[in-house]
Amino acid sequence: MTAKATSHQFQAETKQVLDIVVNSLYKDKEIFVRELISNASDALEKLRRKQLTEKEVFDENLELEINVSTDDSSKQITIQDFGIGMSQEELIENLGTIAHSGSKEFMEALKGDGEKNEALIGKFGVGFYSVFMVAEKVQVFTRSWKKDGTGFCWESDGGGDYSIEEAEGQRRGAKIVIQLKEDFSEFAKEDRIKDIIKKYSAFVQFPVSLNGEKVNTVDAIWMRSKKEISDEEYEEFYKFQANEYEGPLMRMHFSADAPLEINSLLFVPKRNMEKMGMFRNENKVALHCRKVLIDAEPKGLFPEWLRFLKGVVDSSDLPLNVSRETMQDSDLLRKLNQVLTKRFLRFLNEQSKKEEDTYIEFWNEFGMLIKEGAATDFTYKEDLAKLLKFESTALDAGKLTGLDDYVDRMAGDQEEILFLFGKSRESIESGPYLEALQARGWEVLLLTEPVDEYVMQTVREYKEKKIISADSEELKLEKLDQEKEGETLGKKEIKSLCDWLKKTLEDKVSEVETGERLIDSPVCIVGSDGMGGASARRIMKMMQGPEGALPAPAVKLQINPGNSIIRGLSELKDKEEQTANLVAHQLLDNALASANLLDDPREMIARSYQTLEKITSG
Numbered sequence: 148m149t150a151k152a153t154s155h156q157f158q159a160e161t162k163q164v165l166d167i168v169v170n171s172l173y174k175d176k177e178i179f180v181r182e183l184i185s186n187a188s189d190a191l192e193k194l195r196r197k198q199l200t201e202k203e204v205f206d207e208n209l210e211l212e213i214n215v216s217t218d219d220s221s222k223q224i225t226i227q228d229f230g231i232g233m234s235q236e237e238l239i240e241n242l243g244t245i246a247h248s249g250s251k252e253f254m255e256a257l258k259g260d261g262e263k264n265e266a267l268i269g270k271f272g273v274g275f276y277s278v279f280m281v282a283e284k285v286q287v288f289t290r291s292w293k294k295d296g297t298g299f300c301w302e303s304d305g306g307g308d309y310s311i312e313e314a315e316g317q318r319r320g321a322k323i324v325i326q327l328k329e330d331f332s333e334f335a336k337e338d339r340i341k342d343i344i345k346k347y348s349a350f351v352q353f354p355v356s357l358n359g360e361k362v363n364t365v366d367a368i369w370m371r372s373k374k375e376i377s378d379e380e381y382e383e384f385y386k387f388q389a390n391e392y393e394g395p396l397m398r399m400h401f402s403a404d405a406p407l408e409i410n411s412l413l414f415v416p417k418r419n420m421e422k423m424g425m426f427r428n429e430n431k432v433a434l435h436c437r438k439v440l441i442d443a444e445p446k447g448l449f450p451e452w453l454r455f456l457k458g459v460v461d462s463s464d465l466p467l468n469v470s471r472e473t474m475q476d477s478d479l480l481r482k483l484n485q486v487l488t489k490r491f492l493r494f495l496n497e498q499s500k501k502e503e504d505t506y507i508e509f510w511n512e513f514g515m516l517i518k519e520g521a522a523t524d525f526t527y528k529e530d531l532a533k534l535l536k537f538e539s540t541a542l543d544a545g546k547l548t549g550l551d552d553y554v555d556r557m558a559g560d561q562e563e564i565l566f567l568f569g570k571s572r573e574s575i576e577s578g579p580y581l582e583a584l585q586a587r588g589w590e591v592l593l594l595t596e597p598v599d600e601y602v603m604q605t606v607r608e609y610k611e612k613k614i615i616s617a618d619s620e621e622l623k624l625e626k627l628d629q630e631k632e633g634e635t636l637g638k639k640e641i642k643s644l645c646d647w648l649k650k651t652l653e654d655k656v657s658e659v660e661t662g663e664r665l666i667d668s669p670v671c672i673v674g675s676d677g678m679g680g681a682s683a684r685r686i687m688k689m690m691q692g693p694e695g696a697l698p699a700p701a702v703k704l705q706i707n708p709g710n711s712i713i714r715g716l717s718e719l720k721d722k723e724e725q726t727a728n729l730v731a732h733q734l735l736d737n738a739l740a741s742a743n744l745l746d747d748p749r750e751m752i753a754r755s756y757q758t759l760e761k762i763t764s765g
């Protein structure tokens with residue numbers, strides 16, 4: 148180190164990541180070549196954009212290319228680009244720290260299995276550090292694009308620290324000089340590196356040369372005809388473009404001439420990282436115009452809820468030298484957004500029919516985003532509703548159905564699409580609501596995720612059929628022709644019991660009535676669409692989280708006069724009012740629990756002890 152060099156410590160998290168990357172992460176050491184070439188390509192791309200907007204760029208006339216050279220005898224490999232380069236601050240910021248704010252979460256996530264780790268590493272942008280798997284020492288010679296800058300050399304052995312010193316006579320961009328570890332000297336061999344570049348960097352949009360000889364052909368795969376492209380080519384392109392380690396789950400390659408000229412190649416990844424609760428997906432669909440990149444991550448090209456998409460959109464209708472900012476709120480972008488979104492939703496719908504298994508895989512990973520769209524984006528409501536999948540009483544547990552199939556199966560006398568929400572399929576099935584519907588042969592969708600109910604409330608209708616919760620008051624049930632035989636209370640007794648229950652349960656119930664909903668169970672709550680309604684309340688609870696305290700709403704209680712407990716209660720209330728009181732409250736709590744409305748079971752538990760005491764003390 149010279150006198151001018153300064154020494155720096157890696158940020159603590161960076162150090163940890165470095166250790167993980169170096170010691171365990173990648174099985175394939177060769178991947179560092181792809182990481183560095185991909186960084187070089189990004190740097191060139193950024194420079195190209197600068198040239199569009201900045202008057203002065205250092206080393207103006209340098210070619211936008213990547214030069215790789217190997218030196219077998221000194222066990223070195225060098226990767227040089229004439230891209231945007233880095234200032235001293237940028238060196239510290241970019242190579243000394245992990246920019247991602249969620250680095251702690253990243254560390255947590257990394258404790259997972261190896262395969263997941265590999266997928267994670269690309270997402271968090273720790274690509275550069277992969278070089279330390281094979282390097283004894285790495286030097287980054289760099290000079291920023293800014294006219295009045297200086298050149299620097301960053302150096303590290305991948306231990307705890309690195310140094311930065313000024314370096315005279317640098318060209319614009321970055322030159323990474325890698326001194327290989329003894330074990331990895333193979334990477335200083337020209338043939339080996341040539342193979343790697345061919346394999347990984349076929350899609351780099353800038354020329355790459357190795358020891359002076361050009362190795363890649365710049366290929367815009369999305370402009371070619373589908374028939375000419377093999378699955379492997381698509382997969383390699385995806386891995387390159389999305390910086391992914393595994394192939395995609397689905398791809399859509401589509402071209403159109405009207406209303407806009409579009410060539411697009413879109414991919415759905417295999418995994419939804421957002422599902423792991425770590426960070427938001429970012430839309431990585433690059434926008435090109437006749438093969439020239441306009442924006443690598445344009446905002447507004449797709450709706451938010453399609454943020455998992457990767458790939459390329461190319462439209463010759465785009466102006467070439469428009470700034471990102473003006474692009475972002477242009478009519479053209481909005482139009483592209485509309486056409487592409489419509490087309491992609493149609494594609495998903497086709498997939499759900501033709502490739503059901505793949506679609507279900509998609510649904511399990513990304514269904515939450517489709518639901519987000521259905522609940523928030525009115526424009527595509529019908530198309531999105533078509534894509535929703537739920538369990539249903541008509542299917543075995545674990546199987547899913549969509550609204551189209553549901554509507555096809557609907558019984559002749561059924562008017563609404565019905566759903567019920569519960570913690571699990573079993574809990575819905577054991578509740579009181581299904582019996583009346585099943586007796587009529589009506590199918591019910593079984594919703595088990597808190598957000599599902601909200602989604603259904605916003606979608607509201609499908610194919611002119613209302614979508615309602617089966618505990619809603621809106622559901623009108625006619626009397627069944629074949630009433631269940633057996634004893635039942637008379638009109639007068641019913642009236643007196645209902646009045647008594649209303650009086651006893653006071654403000655906990657707004658109304659007590661009989662109806663057609665119950666066949667075996669003694670009681671249930673009937674919701675209404677008002678704010679006190681069961682499903683509206685569940686949604687409020689969901690939004691407030693478990694801590695949110697809501698005043699107990701007055702609910703409407705329906706009783707089954709044919710049920711033996713109800714019949715018993717009708718007599719008990721006149722003989723032993725105190726016991727009858729216990730029974731009434733217990734019945735209400737049971738009904739609330741079945742409707743997922745019992746917030747706090749303490750009172751119920753205390754009461755059931757009272758009851759038990761009564762029984763055991765004879």
Ligand code: ADP
Binds near residue numbers: 231273276320
């Ligand atoms: P990622 O590329 O995913 O952001 P890396 O660890 O590979 O993560 O790189 C970190 C940062 O270092 C990059 O975001 C970029 O700002 C900077 N960088 C890396 N290589 C170069 C290069 N060749 N030229 C200019 N900047 C670079």
